[in-house]
Amino acid sequence: xxxxxxxxxxxxxxxxxxxxxxxxxxxxxxxxxxxxxxxxxxxxxxxxxxxxxxxxxxxxxxxxxxxxxxxxxxxxxxxxxxxxxxxxxxxxxxxxxxxxxxxxxxxxxxxxxx
Amino acid sequence: xxxxxxxxxxxxxxxxxxxxxxxxxxxxxxxxxxxxxxxxxxxxxxxxxxxxxxxxxxxxxxxxxxxxxxxxxxxxxxxxxxxxxxxxxxxxxxxxxxxxxxxxxxxxxxxxxx
Numbered sequence: 001x002x003x004x005x006x007x008x009x010x011x012x013x014x015x016x017x018x019x020x021x022x023x024x025x026x027x028x029x030x031x032x033x034x035x036x037x038x039x040x041x042x043x044x045x046x047x048x049x050x051x052x053x054x055x056x057x058x059x060x061x062x063x064x065x066x067x068x069x070x071x072x073x074x075x076x077x078x079x080x081x082x083x084x085x086x087x088x089x090x091x092x093x094x095x096x097x098x099x100x101x102x103x104x105x106x107x108x109x110x111x112x113x114x
Numbered sequence: 115x116x117x118x119x120x121x122x123x124x125x126x127x128x129x130x131x132x133x134x135x136x137x138x139x140x141x142x143x144x145x146x147x148x149x150x151x152x153x154x155x156x157x158x159x160x161x162x163x164x165x166x167x168x169x170x171x172x173x174x175x176x177x178x179x180x181x182x183x184x185x186x187x188x189x190x191x192x193x194x195x196x197x198x199x200x201x202x203x204x205x206x207x208x209x210x211x212x213x214x215x216x217x218x219x220x221x222x223x224x225x226x227x228x
Contacts, residue, residue: 044219102157
């Protein structure tokens with residue numbers, strides 16, 4: 001079946017550092033790929049997405065590129081802020097039928113220190 | 115703004131009780147989902163629905179059932195709660211299936227079964 005693997009953390013960085021959170025996937029078809037973020041005490045919200053190979057999703061300074069050849073969708077940001085502290089989930093959508101249930105990775109807890 | 119609301123933020127129930135978790139969305143979305151979130155396991159899909167009275171099993175449906183009598187409301191039912199169902203439960207909704215559709219999440223219900 002489908003699966004998503006991401007580094008679990010916690011990942012601790014200083015403010016203005018460069019961020020990479022690795023995500024690789026296994027899927028039988030051609031999935032859409034997502035990064036969701038969960039701030040403390042809140043539900044998940046979509047950060048960015050890509051629906052086909054070589055697409056780049058971007059939002060709030062975060063970027064990720066859909067790499068079919070390496071089955072990866074790594075999240076990057078050039079300069080992190082304390083407000084980026086959250087749990088980040090990589091996910092894919094590859095289900096048949098009438099709805100797109102998501103398959104999630106286990107989440108990466110990111111801590112940014114001032 | 116899309117709003118997905120869940121009936122309770124925190125719930126404490128006893129083993130063997132019947133438990134209802136309610137979810138309501140206000141954006142006329144066709145698809146609705148129930149996930150559970152556990153530390154170290156990420157989010158896992160329990161059930162989803164792509165239309166009124168329609169339901170499909172996700173990855174971990176055992177011990178759960180669902181009900182969708184109206185388009186805006188999707189209920190998760192624990193027929194006889196057990197301690198291993200202590201978890202955070204997240205509801206989500208999305209428009210009818212189209213590649214890469216965003217899912218909108220509620221704030222979650224933290225259920226404790228004692």
